[in-house]
């Protein structure tokens with residue numbers, strides 16, 4: 001007979017695993033389906049130093065602890081799957097995998113995460129985590145007293161450039177246009193900061209170094225002239241891509257394809273919640289994903305309770 005779960009969670013990153021911990025501890029039968037590696041972006045992160053309570057840890061260690069905690073409470077996790085079909089509008093939600101397997105649940109939490117947009121230029125993959133970062137809050141501290149470059153000209157780039165001045169001795173913002181695409185107050189804050197300088201109408205072409213990043217080759221778009229800047233670190237803020245391609249026509253998303261939720265992590269579909277980096281929000285950290293996952297699981301439990309299908 002087909003098993004029907006109380007809750008299905010799509011994604012086993014920090015948000016999904018946390019939701020799994022809370023829901024299985026509340027005795028809801030819980031299944032996590034994960035397209036990829038358990039732990040999500042945490043596993044890609046060498047060192048996490050700002051997650052409260054664990055001090056500095058390897059990302060995969062933190063992910064392993066969360067996975068064990070969820071499993072110990074009885075949460076089932078199926079990983080490395082590919083979802084073919086989402087039927088989320090019915091009261092009983094159905095997920096169909098590429099191999100034809102079908103799973104059903106009374107409530108669903110969407111936690112597919114996302115990824116920072118990359119430049120896709122030579123050297124970027126090589127020096128990721130060895131001088132190239134996509135998160136000032138995560139890695140700014142490693143560049144104390146050093147000279148860094150920020151790539152980008154939107155709100156995130158300018159706000160993160162200001163954040164980086166708490167650590168770095170000098171921050172150079174490199175932007176492809178002759179104007180910024182940011183709010184006036186973000187531009188003013190960056191412009192009045194004595195540690196920040198700007199190189200406009202310029203794009204990075206290549207990252208060079210030995211074992212760690214040493215320089216960036218940049219092109220002046222007005223003249224076509226290439227030059228090489230010696231640099232200790234590069235922070236890339238050119239946008240964020242939520243993993244919502246398959247979901248954006250099912251739940252309401254904003255213009256950046258982030259899932260729109262209320263403060264209880266409810267989407268526009270009854271019984272469907274969303275949490276973590278995939279939702280519309282400003283700060284993307286392990287701690288915020290964990291918080292979203294907690295709220296989503298508690299909201300799902302309340303929804304199920306109100307449906308009078310279960311006893312918590």
Ligand SMILES: Cc1cc2nc3c(=O)[nH]c(=O)nc-3n(C[C@H](O)[C@H](O)[C@H](O)COP(=O)(O)OP(=O)(O)OC[C@H]3O[C@@H](n4cnc5c(N)ncnc54)[C@H](O)[C@@H]3O)c2cc1C
Nearest residue numbers: 011013014015035036040041112113138276277284285286
């Ligand atoms: C390089 C880097 C360094 C970072 N450093 C730090 C740091 O030091 N401190 C910190 O707090 N934060 C850091 N972050 C941010 C932090 O890792 C993320 O904010 C957090 O892990 C997001 O968790 P999540 O569960 O929302 O998503 P994710 O971690 O992205 O997990 C989502 C999971 O869902 C899977 N998935 C995708 N689509 C589907 C689908 N349709 N169905 C099922 N599964 C799906 C994905 O494969 C993935 O396994 C860093 C991020 C990066 C990229």
